[in-house]
Amino acid sequence: xxxxxxxxxxLRIDVEPDEHQPSVGERPWNGFLxxxxxxxxxxxxxxxxxxxxxxxxxxxxxxxxxxxxxGRTDFPVxxxxxxxxxxxxxxxxxxxxxxxxxxxxxxxxxxxxxxxETWAAECLQVAASTFQNCFGRPPxxxxxxxFFMCDSLLDAAVALGIRADVTVEPGLPPIHDNVSFxxxxxAPSADFVRCPRLPYYPSRRAFDIPATSLDDVRPLIxxxxxxxxxxxxxxxxxxxxxxxxxxxxxEPLNPWKVWPSPQRFWDLAQRAADxxxxxxxxxxxxxxxxxxxxxxRVCELFEYLPRHPIAKRIQIVNPLSWEVESLAGPRPxxxxxxxxxxxxx
Numbered sequence: 001x002x003x004x005x006x007x008x009x010x011l012r013i014d015v016e017p018d019e020h021q022p023s024v025g026e027r028p029w030n031g032f033l034x035x036x037x038x039x040x041x042x043x044x045x046x047x048x049x050x051x052x053x054x055x056x057x058x059x060x061x062x063x064x065x066x067x068x069x070x071g072r073t074d075f076p077v078x079x080x081x082x083x084x085x086x087x088x089x090x091x092x093x094x095x096x097x098x099x100x101x102x103x104x105x106x107x108x109x110x111x112x113x114x115x116x117e118t119w120a121a122e123c124l125q126v127a128a129s130t131f132q133n134c135f136g137r138p139p140x141x142x143x144x145x146x147f148f149m150c151d152s153l154l155d156a157a158v159a160l161g162i163r164a165d166v167t168v169e170p171g172l173p174p175i176h177d178n179v180s181f182x183x184x185x186x187a188p189s190a191d192f193v194r195c196p197r198l199p200y201y202p203s204r205r206a207f208d209i210p211a212t213s214l215d216d217v218r219p220l221i222x223x224x225x226x227x228x229x230x231x232x233x234x235x236x237x238x239x240x241x242x243x244x245x246x247x248x249x250x251e252p253l254n255p256w257k258v259w260p261s262p263q264r265f266w267d268l269a270q271r272a273a274d275x276x277x278x279x280x281x282x283x284x285x286x287x288x289x290x291x292x293x294x295x296x297r298v299c300e301l302f303e304y305l306p307r308h309p310i311a312k313r314i315q316i317v318n319p320l321s322w323e324v325e326s327l328a329g330p331r332p333x334x335x336x337x338x339x340x341x342x343x344x345x
Contacts, residue, residue, distance in 0.1 A: 008323035010282035018289035022069040031287035045306040059097035062130040095141030109183035121156040147189035164319040169252040199328040228272030262304035
């Protein structure tokens, strides 16, 4: 029988321009407008189903490439102040989503400079400073765009007071080419293959290793996106040609991908949540333009969600909520010398 236990769920929404490589000029972020409307509808329907408030996490692009294209780093907040006023009426989370994008004047293109870790840290600092100026407080939650993460960036986040990172995608190997990189990247994206599938406090040795002691821990929680075994989708074809069960294959369950149907997607999500030591889900959405296939796919999945049995269990929560933090074990300041050497997860 399927479990009936609540599933703490982090819904990360990257508030970005409609295009991955926006041209210069002020214009509304229509994908953000459309995503806001979709979330408002979902908020009502899921709250009715679960009796639990819906608390999505809105992570805003406020980095140097936004200034290049739109004239100032705080453009989305100034242009869409009414939407942010609407978001702030709810217990939603606001934070920053940062890309290490750079302008190549010779080629007249934007690219991701992953080889220069100091540039990635500078982009993070610009975004955090802009957020502080917009909202009067420092951001506590972040995600890194373009599947990028490195230890120096995480250290910069800790120094800025970031308390949660919602970037890693367990099971995902380095990527060498992707539309989110701009025209190209100077190095592949991060290797997330060995990242834990539940929230964890990262070791100072490497961002993808859980800390094992108070001396080893970084005071920040990593909130991984959900990865699941997608082999059930291949079972019928695999049995037909190979005559045996397919091997388990774990990959991020990203809503913007092509899935056989909304029902199959939420079936996979429910399976992924329930096979973990404790139920848990986390998804990332991007505010793509309303006329794109990715936006339509996301809308179809979340319009269907209230009709799937998992809807009664999903509780969309703050990445810093007790429901999420409890999955990572004791918080760093609660660790004692007696617990040194005990694994967090």
